[in-house]
Amino acid sequence: MGTGTKQEAGVKPTSEIKSAVVRFAGDSGDGMQLAGAQFTSTSAVIGNDIATLPDYPAEIRAPVGTVAGVSGFQINFSSESIYTPGDKVNALIAMNPAAFKAHIDDVDVGGIVLVNESEFGKMNLKKAGYPEGYNPLDDEEMNQRFQLFKVPISRLNTEALAESGLGNKDVNRCKNMYALGMVYWLYDRPLDTTINQIDSYFGKKKKMPEVAAANIAALKSGFYFGETAELFPVQYHVAKAAIKPGKYRKITGNEAVAMGLVTAAKLAGKDVCYCSYPITPASNVLHALAGMRNFGVKTFQAEDEIAAVCAAIGASYTGQLGVTGTSGPGLALKSEAIGLAVMTEMPLVVVNVQRGGPATGLPTKTEQSDLLQAMYGRNGECPVVIIAAQSPGDCFDSAIEASRIAMQHRVPVILMTDGYLGNGSEPWPIPDHTKFEKIKVEHATDPETYQPYARDENLVRPWALPGTPGLEHRIGGLEKQHITGNVNYEPDNHQLMVEVRQKKIDRLAKLIPEIEPYGDPEGELLVLGWGGTYGSIYTAVGNARKEGKKVSGLHLRHINPMPTNLGEVLKRFKRVLIPELNLGQLRMLIRGKYLADARGLNKVQGRPFLVEEIEQAIDLMLQGKYGDREYLRPHNGLVRVEDQDYDFTSIDGRSQS
Amino acid sequence: MTQLPILTAKDFASDQDIRWCPGCGDYAILNQVKKVLAKIGARRENTVFVAGIGCSSRFPYYMSSYGLHSIHGRAPAFATGVKIANPDLDVWVITGDGDGLSIGGNHLMHILRRNVNVNILLFNNRIYGLTKGQYSPTSETGKKSPSTPMGSIDLPLTPLSIALAAEASFVARCIDVDKNLGEVLERAAAHRGSSFVEIYQDCNVFNHFAFKHASDKDTKEDNIIRLKNGKPLIYGKDRDKGIRLSGDYKLEKVVIGKDCQEDDLIFHDESDEKLAFMLSRMSYPEFPEPMGVYYDVKDDCYEDLLTQQVADAIEQRGEGSIEKLLNSGDTFEVK
Ligand SMILES: Cc1ncc(C[n+]2csc(CCOP(=O)(O)OP(=O)(O)O)c2C)c(N)n1
Numbered sequence: 003m004g005t006g007t008k009q010e011a012g013v014k015p016t017s018e019i020k021s022a023v024v025r026f027a028g029d030s031g032d033g034m035q036l037a038g039a040q041f042t043s044t045s046a047v048i049g050n051d052i053a054t055l056p057d058y059p060a061e062i063r064a065p066v067g068t069v070a071g072v073s074g075f076q077i078n079f080s081s082e083s084i085y086t087p088g089d090k091v092n093a094l095i096a097m098n099p100a101a102f103k104a105h106i107d108d109v110d111v112g113g114i115v116l117v118n119e120s121e122f123g124k125m126n127l128k129k130a131g132y133p134e135g136y137n138p139l140d141d142e143e144m145n146q147r148f149q150l151f152k153v154p155i156s157r158l159n160t161e162a163l164a165e166s167g168l169g170n171k172d173v174n175r176c177k178n179m180y181a182l183g184m185v186y187w188l189y190d191r192p193l194d195t196t197i198n199q200i201d202s203y204f205g206k207k208k209k210m211p212e213v214a215a216a217n218i219a220a221l222k223s224g225f226y227f228g229e230t231a232e233l234f235p236v237q238y239h240v241a242k243a244a245i246k247p248g249k250y251r252k253i254t255g256n257e258a259v260a261m262g263l264v265t266a267a268k269l270a271g272k273d274v275c276y277c278s279y280p281i282t283p284a285s286n287v288l289h290a291l292a293g294m295r296n297f298g299v300k301t302f303q304a305e306d307e308i309a310a311v312c313a314a315i316g317a318s319y320t321g322q323l324g325v326t327g328t329s330g331p332g333l334a335l336k337s338e339a340i341g342l343a344v345m346t347e348m349p350l351v352v353v354n355v356q357r358g359g360p361a362t363g364l365p366t367k368t369e370q371s372d373l374l375q376a377m378y379g380r381n382g383e384c385p386v387v388i389i390a391a392q393s394p395g396d397c398f399d400s401a402i403e404a405s406r407i408a409m410q411h412r413v414p415v416i417l418m419t420d421g422y423l424g425n426g427s428e429p430w431p432i433p434d435h436t437k438f439e440k441i442k443v444e445h446a447t448d449p450e451t452y453q454p455y456a457r458d459e460n461l462v463r464p465w466a467l468p469g470t471p472g473l474e475h476r477i478g479g480l481e482k483q484h485i486t487g488n489v490n491y492e493p494d495n496h497q498l499m500v501e502v503r504q505k506k507i508d509r510l511a512k513l514i515p516e517i518e519p520y521g522d523p524e525g526e527l528l529v530l531g532w533g534g535t536y537g538s539i540y541t542a543v544g545n546a547r548k549e550g551k552k553v554s555g556l557h558l559r560h561i562n563p564m565p566t567n568l569g570e571v572l573k574r575f576k577r578v579l580i581p582e583l584n585l586g587q588l589r590m591l592i593r594g595k596y597l598a599d600a601r602g603l604n605k606v607q608g609r610p611f612l613v614e615e616i617e618q619a620i621d622l623m624l625q626g627k628y629g630d631r632e633y634l635r636p637h638n639g640l641v642r643v644e645d646q647d648y649d650f651t652s653i654d655g656r657s658q659s
Numbered sequence: 660m661t662q663l664p665i666l667t668a669k670d671f672a673s674d675q676d677i678r679w680c681p682g683c684g685d686y687a688i689l690n691q692v693k694k695v696l697a698k699i700g701a702r703r704e705n706t707v708f709v710a711g712i713g714c715s716s717r718f719p720y721y722m723s724s725y726g727l728h729s730i731h732g733r734a735p736a737f738a739t740g741v742k743i744a745n746p747d748l749d750v751w752v753i754t755g756d757g758d759g760l761s762i763g764g765n766h767l768m769h770i771l772r773r774n775v776n777v778n779i780l781l782f783n784n785r786i787y788g789l790t791k792g793q794y795s796p797t798s799e800t801g802k803k804s805p806s807t808p809m810g811s812i813d814l815p816l817t818p819l820s821i822a823l824a825a826e827a828s829f830v831a832r833c834i835d836v837d838k839n840l841g842e843v844l845e846r847a848a849a850h851r852g853s854s855f856v857e858i859y860q861d862c863n864v865f866n867h868f869a870f871k872h873a874s875d876k877d878t879k880e881d882n883i884i885r886l887k888n889g890k891p892l893i894y895g896k897d898r899d900k901g902i903r904l905s906g907d908y909k910l911e912k913v914v915i916g917k918d919c920q921e922d923d924l925i926f927h928d929e930s931d932e933k934l935a936f937m938l939s940r941m942s943y944p945e946f947p948e949p950m951g952v953y954y955d956v957k958d959d960c961y962e963d964l965l966t967q968q969v970a971d972a973i974e975q976r977g978e979g980s981i982e983k984l985l986n987s988g989d990t991f992e993v994k
Pocket residue numbers: 712713714715716731754755756757758759782784786787788789790795
């Protein structure tokens with residue numbers, strides 16, 4: 003978005019723009035995640051609002067040069083508030099033909115495409131799957147459609163580091179910094195944040211000053227190349243965003259979850275016992291907490307997800323904050339034990355960083371398809387509390403809320419995040435820790451009055467810790483007798499106990515805040531969402547409202563139980579649209595519970611919603627174009643009613659008319 | 660400080676009716692455990708029994724201590740969580756041959772290699788009792804059961820070999836009705852680290868006399884060896900038989916005085932892992948089966964090391980401050 007170009011003699015013109023979406027793409031080994039993360043830090047530090055979307059392959063070492071091995075990192079940075087990593091890419095950095103091929107379709111018409119020309123040889127073109135004799139860089143259409151900048155980055159980087167004393171391999175590893183330097187110049191960003199980080203990582207931590215020096219040299223060379231070469235006609239400038247003054251940090255959802263858990267434990271006077279089994283995209287939570295031993299955090303890498311949840315329950319049983327973290331396949335393995343936590347009414351937090359499923363599915367891509375698993379994926383009547391975080395920073399508050407409810411109400415709480423939230427980052431206003439509310443947790447101590455399954459007004463049973471004299475009792479998975487907690491199989495008692503476990507969750511609704519839509523309190527259309535789609539939905543609703551459409555938005559943090567006034571809010575709108583990255587799981591709950599004729603926008607492509615996809619669905623809903631369709635899906639960014647039928651027998655699944 | 664009351668075996672009984680079949684070997688084990696707890700001065704409030712699922716795993720309900728009857732096969736994982744979070748508790752894991760070696764085999768292996776300080780009692784009745792008599796991972800090949808009417812076709816595994824292979828630091832075996840059970844349990848309780856005790860347990864309903872060779876008063880001394888650290892492997896009612904290592908490193912049964920002298924026998928050494936493994940491979944009827952402590956070595960416990968890491972981290976970096984944590988990472992000021 004250009005807002006003016008100023009020109010001075012001898013200096014390249016600078017064009018003031020409000021925001022830009024940049025995507026770094028290359029082979030998994032090309033260091034694109036690192037380049038992206040650096041660009042993000044720098045942009046955050048100079049005061050832009052940011053949102054990022056890392057996108058990496060499932061295979062650590064997919065064949066070099068192939069499309070399967072392409073790793074990408076997208077960042078949207080702006081002088082205004084933004085809530086998504088952006089729809090169309092304004093500048094793509096493609097380090098090889100495969101990266102070019104994988105991402106070129108997402109680049110805006112007229113967008114910048116900076117390619118590492120050195121890698122566009124015959125071999126790599128072939129590996130990327132281009133037909134023999136074809137080079138997209140020579141394709142007239144490509145050159146017309148985009149501003150194609152061909153720079154032999156690998157060669158220039160090698161030349162720049164000729165004196166570095168490093169071997170070829172190490173020199174070549176610095177080319178991401180060379181590319182980053184060029185992009186820094188293009189968007190008029192300072193180098194100091196990255197230089198400092200390179201220095202402290204390679205120089206101080208890893209004790210490899212020569213590697214640090216080489217990376218810094220590459221970065222600077224790239225930057226100077228941008229400045230001196232007659233390559234880019236203009237330099238872009240994105241001003242600081244008018245974000246509220248204060249101290250911020252860049253935060254990913256997984257970091258925020260880890261910090262939230264530790265904070266919650268401290269607020270309750272407890273320690274975190276985080277028991278987990280590595281799984282993408284949840285592993286970073288384990289890694290983060292493993293580094294926090296000085297907070298009393300005990301992490302336990304169990305032999306599998308079952309052991310992990312069981313150990314977490316064991317830890318809760320002794321009075322600590324037992325937490326287990328995983329992704330969809332792991333959640334499936336934990337179901338039986340979560341049932342035990344429901345039966346024994348034990349505090350437990352289960353963090354589920356969702357990914358594409360079913361089975362192993364799309365391990366590194368985002369999706370929201372575990373909602374019904376979280377709700378119902380257990381034997382028996384087995385209600386748990388479900389909380390969904392809606393942005394990377396919000397994962398912090400959600401983790402505290404989940405821990406608070408688990409500890410105070412002795413229930414398993416499933417905290418739903420997803421790959422996009424977990425790995426995505428945003429600037430996060432650092433909260434004032436003195437303002438956090440203490441989490442009051444009481445433990446039974448009096449042998450005279452203690453009954454394992456007696457209940458308070460919230461139907462919560464006492465938490466009696468082993469080690470307490472006189473409170474010795476036995477609990478387990480067999481049905482409990484009301485009050486005494488002894489094993490009991492009587493028909494009436496079972497009915498009572500099943501209902502009390504349900505009621506306990508239902509009553510919680512009274513203790514959570516009511517919700518109000520953003521936009522108008524009533525109108526033509528309510529766009530209802532949950533979890534990581536918040537940014538896209540919020541932006542789309544905002545855009546629609548700017549155009550005068552009678553649209554409001556509502557985003558659920560509490561999914562089980564739902565806020566008490568949700569049914570009433572739904573009734574205030576003529577239509578309800580629920581965009582989800584699944585085939586309609588919240589829609590099913592809403593339809594079932596409130597008999598509302600909610601329609602969906604459902605995308606399962608491993609990627610977050612584009613804002614424009616939701617905008618189109620909003621229009622179709624307002625125009626009554628959904629007809630009888632329960633949901634629509636986007637295809638290549640377009641949501642069209644006439645484009646919904648798959649031909650499951652054709653090679654691309656789309657009907658050929 | 661007031662003197663804590665001395666507890667008797669009876670004090671460790673809960674008020675619940677015991678639901679095992681009359682004559683089940685589990686009763687004998689329950690009684691021995693209660694006696695041992697009284698003897699070693701265990702405190703009810705500090706003792707936790709964690710069990711999986713099975714007849715044997717009902718055990719915690721019958722104790723007056725803390726108890727967690729968990730889910731099938733996962734008791735070692737719950738116990739690990741308990742010990743990680745509160746290393747001061749005395750934790751006993753009760754499991755069966757199905758619970759511990761079939762569905763929970765994985766967890767058993769890992770708690771042993773981590774050497775979490777718990778006492779694991781595996782009630783081996785070579786059958787699935789609770790589900791009414793299907794064959795188990797320790798049932799002999801050819802076992803006829805409701806699920807194997809033509810006889811089972813899989814090879815059984817040996818719990819003690821598994822435990823040793825999983826790096827257990829204490830491995831023992833005993834028999835539900837034998838006098839050595841109490842001694843072994845005491846040793847297990849005294850051992851710091853995972854103590855693994857296989858107990859031959861008679862399921863008189865679905866697999867009666869599975870261990871008759873080892874429990875029958877008249878014949879058992881010919882079929883078992885009572886292990887004593889530093890003592891030769893001698894057995895037999897008349898203590899005239901022994902076990903010797905042959906020239907080709909195989910175990911052989913010998914008659915003392917006829918084939919060799921006592922000094923030629925193998926001398927038991929509880930710290931010898933290879934010997935322990937060889938002993939674990941001895942099975943009836945080819946060999947008498949060793950009873951008692953096979954292996955007992957000192958090793959670090961998982962929860963101690965973890966607690967130490969926490970202490971070290973606090974010493975090196977100072978007690979974690981939430982304020983500092985929130986302000987870590989890439990921070991920046993917006994003016
Ligand atoms: C997940 C699960 N699968 C199956 C069962 C059924 N089940 C209960 S106990 C048991 C076998 C128990 O055998 P063992 O551990 O030898 O105990 P025993 O009853 O012989 O003491 C089985 C299969 C269960 N409770 N849970």
